[in-house]
Amino acid sequence: MLKIGITGGIGTGKTVVSRVFALLSVPVYDSDARAKWVMQHDEVLRQELITAYGAEAFTAEGELNRSYLASVVFNNPERLEQLNTLVHPHVRHDFAKWAALHADKPYVLKEAALMYESEAWKQMDQIITVFAPMETRIKRLLHRDTHRTEEDIRNIISKQLSEEERMSRAEHIIYNDDQQLIIPQVLKLHEQLIASEITK
Structure with missing residues (x-):
């Protein structure tokens, strides 16, 4: 494949x-949509985000606080790079697992x-x-x-x-x-x- x-x-x-x-x-794997899902559901990444950005990274209900994260990284290249460095490896791993489910497809x-x-x-x-x-x-x-x-x-x-x-x-x-x-x-x-x- x-x-x-x-x-x-x-x-x-x-x-x-x-x-x-x-x-x-x-x-078709939608990286943007899956990144949001992984940030919400991957427990290791959740802890990494809390360590990097504080408990405010998630709401009281446990939902990803996207508006807060956006405000932290907006116009701050270093913080944006930090976020990408945390998230991208988990998305790559998620893609690898997803691709394995479609091994019967030509591509x-x-x-x-x-x-x-x-x-x-x-x-x-x-x-x-x-x-x-x-x-x-x-x-x-x-x-x-x-x-x-x-x-x-x-x-x-x-x-x-x-x-x-x-x-x-x-x-x-x-x-x-x-x-x-x-x-x-x-x-x-x-x-x-x-x-x-x-x-x-």
Whole structure:
């Protein structure tokens, strides 16, 4: 079974592309959603978070206090790096267990915005990056995240890995630029991945 990573900057549409793969019965691991689940349910990580950020990391009811954690790491690169260093190893372990459940499939997808920053790429056999031009991304995000300004969005993008670096490090690129259709690109890549696994 191949482990395929799928990544892309904010607003490129990697989640949309992942959903197309899911319609083809490809198992998709959503790193963002699973990270939240792991932070809530992994007892070792819970204790690490409490040690690092205090009892306020969880509510009185035992729920992850996401707003508190966000306020602690917001505009504090060192604290954000600390949080990522704690969480990412547990997510990698969770992915490994999840992937083992789908060993009968030709390949699985791991969707992760921080594919390289979290070193999740080291678990992958190949990487897909989803590309969209800057102005297209900004337009989409202004429509989606109505609480954000264009300046906010440009600031977020500036802190992410550049599209050039993502594209240079990926084996496959899917263009979600409103010029090329996504589905034919996904179907073609899907067939290639299945063929490459069958002929291994």
